[in-house]
Every structure is written in structure tokens, then in C-alpha cells.
Amino acid sequence: MSSSSAAPRRGDGSDTAGARPPMREALVAAAFRLFLERGYEQTTVDDIVALAGVGRRSFFRYFPSKEDVVFPDHERCLADMKAFLDSSPEDADPVRRVCDAARLVVRLYAENPAFSVQRYDLTKKVPGLRAYELSVVWRYERALAQYLRGRLGGRRDGSMRADVIAAAVVAAHNNALRSWLRSKGQDDVGAAVDHALGYAQSTFGGLPVPPLPEGPEDVVVVVSRRGTPLWQVVREVETAFARD
Amino acid sequence: MSSSSAAPRRGDGSDTAGARPPMREALVAAAFRLFLERGYEQTTVDDIVALAGVGRRSFFRYFPSKEDVVFPDHERCLADMKAFLDSSPEDADPVRRVCDAARLVVRLYAENPAFSVQRYDLTKKVPGLRAYELSVVWRYERALAQYLRGRLGGRRDGSMRADVIAAAVVAAHNNALRSWLRSKGQDDVGAAVDHALGYAQSTFGGLPVPPLPEGPEDVVVVVSRRGTPLWQVVREVETAFARD
DNA sequence: TCTGATCACTGCACTGAGTGTCACCAACGT
């Protein structure tokens, strides 16, 4: 009883606003309103399209599945990340580059903190959405790993190291992001993510922390038990100095 | 045409074999036979139960979803891993411990190479199964991260480092495992996984290489920049000693 | 202005996964 009467859909340009909230936005808004009101699983697609005043078939034209409406902009963000990586200069530090790529996702979340927090609360509670989010994150990770593979593919264990570095960067990124989401968007995302990615970068890449304002990693302590083989101490010294 | 006539289901113990292929196994066998014959998505649950000669409702009693029948033993393996981690001695190297925990999964795959390879071919092709596998892997990773958090939770960035190390270990493990699966189970899984986990272990843990079972964390190197505040050096000394 | 094409949208019917409910039956203890 709602589909035909509501939303008379006119093309005369009488819309006062930006003239481009084109049903996709309306569907996302309606979906989130219902999801937050009564929960994700208690909301059917029919409920959403009824509230949005559109036909049921239109929902699936904009979103391949009900889960997709919860992550409406990740497809674009993933494309941005791939473009960013593809445009990398040859001489760039690969680890630094993937960290910067990860920051694109942070930016997406930070653009709309309230929305991000609401979605976080949803994914925390609904197992199906958690699984979907995993597949989203996985695609980001794949993009990073693929780029890294191209950069250090020639080296020994290049493929494996690419996977490991990508996973570590994503894990560091996610840890900082989740912490921020738990703070309801109050904390400083940028700083937290920089710190976490700095750890990943110092573990795998060259320099430890980018700005190095008062760098705590500069302090490392030697605790060597008597009888430790000299080569082992030497190796540790080498790797420690290799950081700078 | 098959459900009523086949498998007359008797309880008289007349089965010659172990008397306990209890319908669950029959469902897995029937499912995989059909999945390999005509594909996962082309096989309905009705097809499976018809071939197995059981009622449709019974399928969902043993498997919460159609996807679960593809990963019939991961629930048990995950429980094994948690038990393994819970029983860890206090003085064990945490990174070494999570690597050993990851080897439990390898063992599960290696127990039945043909089955593992078939499943790998399925998950490679079907997006839904890939997503499901991600959620399975995620639960393993969570178990590892939770254990690590308990071990290095007190340290600086302990929570984040736990996530990063768990992700790196899982990535290294998966890389070796997938390589083995691509070889159709011909390569030496153990060696490949040992090598990959050795990389992860040398990156995060104390000792660089796996051979050298004797105390690795005993070697740490101090590199302190001039002018570093004393309290910072002291803190690092404390945390370094706190390991033992 | 008429016409044909295209596009976005809707309604409808259908498949298939997953669930709730109930009846059935075998095994078991009393």
C-alpha cells in the first residue's frame, strides 16, 4: 500500500536540495533507520523498500544483497586504493606505500564518524555482518598483498612476505580503527593509526616511526645471558642498527 | 525417487563396519560427491538429503547451514587449538606457541590430503564458500590473538602487537598451506609451513631461525640515541627484564 | 508531432535456504 502512493518521482527538477540523493541514499537511510530501531535480522528487505517508498526489485538493483547496504561505499574505496597503489612511483618504499593505502580506509571511516560507529555496533552484534565485513577486509588485504608481491616478488620468499606484511598492516590498522570506534569516534584516529602503522612499518620496512618526534623505539635494551653465541649477538646488533 | 527407498535405516547393528558412520559422515560424503559432480551452487540441500537417504530436516540438525558441510571438522580443530593454548606453560615463548598452534591446522589438512584439495578447489571457485572460510580462519586468528594478548598484554601496545603477530602467523601459515594445496598435496607441507612460520617467528619472536631451540629471547640489543630521557631507557629495561 | 529505442522502475512468480512444529518410532528404565 506504500509503493504506488509514496515518492511520485518527478523529473521536473523541483527538488530543492542537491537534486542527487538518488534512491540509493534513500535506501541506505531507510535501512539504517530500521536496523538501529529493531535490529538487522528483524528487518526484512520488504520493510526497507516500504519505508523508502520504492519497489522491492529496485533494492537488489543497487545492492547485490541485504548485507551490502551496510557497506555502501567500500566498493568505491577499494577501487581508490587500487588506483592509489597502481600509481605508486617505482622508488617508493613499498611498506610505507601500503601503510598510506591503509590510511585511505581510515579516511573513509573518519569522514562520517556517526555512521561508522553505528555500523560498528551492528557488525559487532550480527554474525552475518561480521562475516561480510571479513570478506570486505580480505579484499583490501588482497590488494595490498598483490602490490607488495609485485615489488618484492623477485626476492626470496617474496610472495609469502607480501602476504605477511599485508596481513600485519591490516591487523595494525584494524586494531587502531576498532579502538577508535569503541571510543565512539572521540579519540584521535589519525594519531592512533599512525602509531599502529608505525609499528608495522618499523617491523618490516626501513625506518621505524615516520616523524620521530621523541621516538621511543630508539631505546632498545640488551639483555644477553652468559654463554650466548657471539654470532647471535652480532646478528641482533645488525638488525637493530638496520632499522635506521 | 530416492528418499524413501534408499537407506532403510535400521538400528539392529547389522552394519559390518565400525557401526558408526552416523549420518553426519553420510551427509558429508553425499554433499561432496554432488558438489564435485555438478558444483556447489547447482546442488540443493534437497539433492544432498535425497542422495544420503535422509530427511531434509536432519541435514540442518547436523549442519547449521549448507556451507558448514564443507568444513565439517573445523569446529573440533578450533576447540583443540584453544585447549592447546590454554595448556601452555607459563615460561613458553608465546610466538613459538602460536606457531605450534597453527601447526594443528596443518595437521588437520594433512590428515586427509585428497579431501583438503577437493575443498580447496571448491572454495577457490565459489565466493560464498570463500567468505565462509574467511570467517573460519578469523576464529583461529582470534584464538591466537587472545592468547597473545594474555601473554604480552601488560607491555606497551600489547593488544595491538598481539593482533599483528596473530595475523602474521596466520598469513604465513595460509601461504604455505595454499601453496601445498595448489601442488595437489604433493609437496612437503611440514617443511613449507616450518619455513613460513620460521619467518614469522624470526620477525616477531626472539630467535631468528627455528633450529636453535635454546633460549633466544636472551639476546636483545640496546641502541640509544644521545639525549634520550633516562626514564625512557629505564622503562625499556624494565619491560625487557619483565620477559623472564 | 509521431515513433521507436532506451532506461529506470515496479509487480509477480518462482527457487532455495533455514526454522518451528508436530507426529512417529526405537531404545531404555521402571
Add this chain to the structure above:
DNA sequence: ACGTTGGTGACACTCAGTGCAGTGATCAGA
């Protein structure tokens, strides 16, 4: 013999997702 319990099958139902046909609007060109 009895009631109980647990595994099972049959049935009906909800809901996600798809295929298809139809409709109205815009726009091209005759």
C-alpha cells in the same frame, strides 16, 4: 506393560534473491 527420552521425517512457513514481463518517462530522429 508403561512412560520417557531422543533422534528422525513430514509439513508449512518466512525470507533472500532472481528472472521476466510490463510501464512510464526521456530522448533520438523522421
